[in-house]
Amino acid sequence: MNDTIRGEVAQTKTASKKRRLIILGGVVAFLALEVYIGTKGEFDMSSVGQPFDRLTHIGGWQIPLGGFAWRTAAMSLLVSLLLCWWAAAATRRMSEVPGRLQSTAEMFVQAFLDLCTDTLGSKGRAYTPFIATIFLFVWVSNLLGIVPGMQEPTRNLNTTLGLGVICFIIAHVSSVRTKGVKSYVLDYFEPLIVVKGVAVPNVVMFPLNFVGEMSKVVSHSFRLFGNIMGGAIIIMVVSNLTRYVGLPILLNAFFGLFVGTVQAFVFAMLALTYIAVLQPQEE
């Protein structure tokens, strides 16, 4: 009895030692790669002044709407593939006693289910997949910048603006579906004025409410874009000054891990809140 326990303890000890070695090796390889990339390529500061990939010419054709950003598109596809792989791997062999991947996925889904039902009540379950997907996509995109040679798709304004427009459309369409068109349109004329005991729509308030709704999209997407691009530019400039020794790793930890996670959560929470505000109030 004692021997078997001792054997198990010894086994877990060697296992944890092995894991520690793997993590240590990974960190050393990461640092070596970062320093290698830093010393190898001459740093091009002129690209800092141009925040977006603007125009691409494909076979003599100049595509409007700012062209096609190959790098951003490739990186977004990579993020999507990573998430698909994670979801498939977590749900492939499901069991009563969950494995490591499955229990991570279960914890994640449960956390977002609680979040959505807290905010939206009984309707929260229907919106959970959307909010969780938005969070995962933005989060993994933000973390991708830590890997040397990779670029966050959220650094490009077109990605964040696209996500913002998706959230906007979903919020408004679900509002029309639950409230009905009349009540939805009347909301733009709030607060109603009362004339001789009858509530009349206030025309003066329409431009204000309308611009207010539109400005939500702008602030929602520019917030994410500004934070991620700010972090990327700061890391770029400091890396150029210190030649990738020491400091950029701390900056990567702050801007990549901390700001990236917080901003992904902010983005998902605001999407959820914008949906909730447009729903009819439950008494």
Added chain:
Amino acid sequence: MTWGGILQLIGAAVGMGLGAVGSALAAGHAAGSACEAIARQPWATGQIRKTMLIGQGVSSTPSIFALVVALLVITTDATGTTLVQGFGYLGAGLCIGLATLGGGFGSGFANATACEGVGRHPRRIGGVIRMMIVGQAVTQSASIFALLVAFMLMYTEGGGGAVRAVALLASGVCMGAGGIGPGLGAGLAAGEAVRGASRYSGCENVVLRTMLIGQAVAQSTAIYSLVIALLLIYYI
């Protein structure tokens, strides 16, 4: 070096110098509140410190915007800058610098009351942090409009005479000064909403909804400034 180049560098300095003020004050405000809360409930130190750090991370967003604008202005070649472009850069610096005063300091209110509230009820940390983050994020909307205007001013075309130069500067001042009040006002709303939600349970949804509506009204003045700033850039 041209006069335009001189104005460009002054713009970067003004933007970052003013932009650092608000967020720093907010971080200090939250840290003071966290110290007081820890003194009252020493056993909740971990939760209070976590709340403080997350909030300070979010409230440093406006000064990150100012840093972005300043770095972009500095790294653009200043030798061939025309006078009109120079005024554009100065306007961009003033715009982001002034607007982040309000947005930065305003997002400290929610952080301070969240630290206090977590000190009172450490178990409600999840809901309090959620409310705090949403409140702070909406508080910073005016700073984000300023970032938008600053980008437009930085990448504007260099032609035109003295009238256009002054219009660009005026546009920056308009959005910058117009961003101070909405940032502070929306921050006050967020602060009191977090205080209420941390003290009384079961009212989070109504409080959140009312806070967002109130903040939207407080920010309508920032939208007026945005409209005037855009008109100054594109119609003069």
